[in-house]
Amino acid sequence: MNIGSAAQASGVSAKMIRHYEEIGLIPPASRTDAGYRTYSERDVHLLRFIRQSRVLGFSMKQITALIGLWLDQSRPSSKVKLLAQEHLRELDERINELQAMKITLERLANSCHGDARPECPILDGLAQH
Template sequence: MNIGDAALASGVSAKMIRHYEEIGLIPKAARTDAGYRTYAERDIHLLRFIRQGRLLGFSMKQIAELIGLWLDQSRSSSKVKQLALSHIRELDDKINELQAMKATLERLAHDCHGDARPECPILEGLGGGTCSGPNHSQC
């Protein structure tokens, strides 16, 4: 199938398919005599694998590792599990960061009167709380 059909079948855009090929995440596509890329069912399966990995938040480096493990029939499942558990720890760290950001923004929004007054704890919080105004005129 051509790149458009591969994109539809895999859920990965043609642009990203070209990118994955360019960075070596997937092998170079076979080409027709006219130079058009062609993809087999195995290629589509690999693209779906990558798409699912991206949906789960794995980095490109981690996906490359997962592909290597997936293609290595003599792999140990413990290596795959170790990679997954490492990613879970990274996700936990991101969740904690996002929760702290949310709590800070909720506090700032709560403290803001939201009326005609120029004082705004949200802007003061974003500015480090030491100055107000775009030119720091009220430092």
């Protein structure tokens, strides 16, 4: 199938498919005599795997590792679990950072009168940090 069909079937844009090929995340596509890229069902399956990994927030480095593990039929599942647990720890850290940001911003927004006066505790708070 052509890149447009592969994009539609996988949920990954044609632009991202070309990018994944450029960075070596997926193997180079087969080409027709006219030079057009062609993709197999296996390629589309790999693109779906990458898409779902991105939806879950895995980094490109982690996705590369996941693909290697996915393709290695003799892999120990412990390696996959370890990678997933590492990602969970990273997500927890990001969630904590976002919660702290939200608390700070709520405090600043609540302290602002939001009227015609020029005094603004939000700007003052931002200037202090």
